[in-house]
Amino acid sequence: MFTKQGPTVRELAVQALSSTERGYDLLAPKFDETPYRTPDRVLDAVTRAVRELGPFDTGLDVCCGTGAGVGVLRQLCRERAVGVDFSAGMLAEARGAFPPGSEGPAVHWVRADARSLPFAPAFDLALSFGAFGHFLPAERFGLFAEVYGSLRPGGQFVFPLGAPPPVGSRAYWSLFGFDAAMRVRNALWRPRFVMYYRTFRLGDVLEDLTQAGFVVRLLPLTELGLRPDGSPRARLVVATREGRGVGGS
Template sequence: MFTEQGPTVRELAVQALSSIEHGYDLLAPKFDHTPYRTPDRVLDAVTAEVRRLGPFDTGLDVCCGTGAGVGVLRRLCRERVVGVDFSAGMLAEARAAFPPEGERPAEQGPAEEAPAVDWVRADARSLPFAPAFDLALSFGAFGHFLPVERFGLFAEVYGSLRPGGRFVFPIGAPPPVGSRAYWTLLGFDAAMRVRNALWRPQFVMYYRTFRLGDVLEDLTRAGFTVRLMPLTELGRRPDGSPRARLVVATRE
């Protein structure tokens, strides 16, 4: 499905009937060949904006998956980068994508001034870190957390940052009511609610529960000072507003 290298319909069905953790363990080998991986143009736009906020020494990719965000952090941080995820399968793919210097194939060449990367298997709702990071980010993972879990997640990130540390992530503008994208996301969320009402274990993945106003409120409750930066590289809507913004939450 999606590409010849991507998962089949049967594989996606098995994943959807699994728990989140096991589902991503199954999907991990083919994840980067699906549309679920954050597009490079989003990664590049975020990198360009966050670089203006630096410099940074240490970075944390929350729910790192196969490591797309770690690639961003390696371009922004000077000393150390950590990827954390609760899927062993996703972490295995991430490790393969970013091997230690001594294990890099000769054709890849040396990693020029790239910081060291560590991988940690843990639940983002209970991060095992002291306040050690200057920068934390996350891409595409928030739909896996119910709204009641969001404040706790943000509080865990807050506790992992040094004073002055930043927590950043992109957030897209909602599709216009009645548009094809609007009905697609509405239909997907409705199908997931029916699935979770009828089947255990649950697979939490919703597209319409991460509303900007609620997100800003929860970030503020967790102790962050928050501002928004337009990601103009990702274009504008017909009314002139940006299609996506970067949320910048600072632990003052």
């Protein structure tokens, strides 16, 4: 699963026994050499789909990590892209990937907890990749409400969401086993490391987005493949803060 440049077993063990924030600070220098980084094909598919929803002036990458989503925003936004994350280590890697003076819209980095975003309604577009497993179900509505409050009227919050694996499949049992192991770890060890794969279910997500004030639609990301029944393996969730748009969105 990991390249030779990725973390060692010992490093992963230390990270897994740390808090979520400290674990990512430790993992940051080698994060992009792990399978946890969002694959380029997902980033590219989302970029193409979201481009059709624009144009956009300003964009926010929620839980930006090492900056993969900011790379998407720099292709979609005309003026400014902002990455926010609570891990100082991940932000340091992101800054290195997008040094000052790089071509494209201005890039800014903010260290903050996504459950308490420090922004006025300033963004036309918000997105996030691979971060939602770090929030417990009870925190999800609050997270969505924070994103809602950071968007201008007409702004859109987008993220890809994969279809769940078939019950009984190898992928199903792998995710089930991972989540079970994390629950045991968090019951027996402090500080907690919050990361679960099976707590972000589509029906619950749509309900929480709607309660936060969004109007939601789903777009198929067909280039990421189809399931045996013909349904897409992944969809793009498009949650809109209704009102008169800014920047053409």
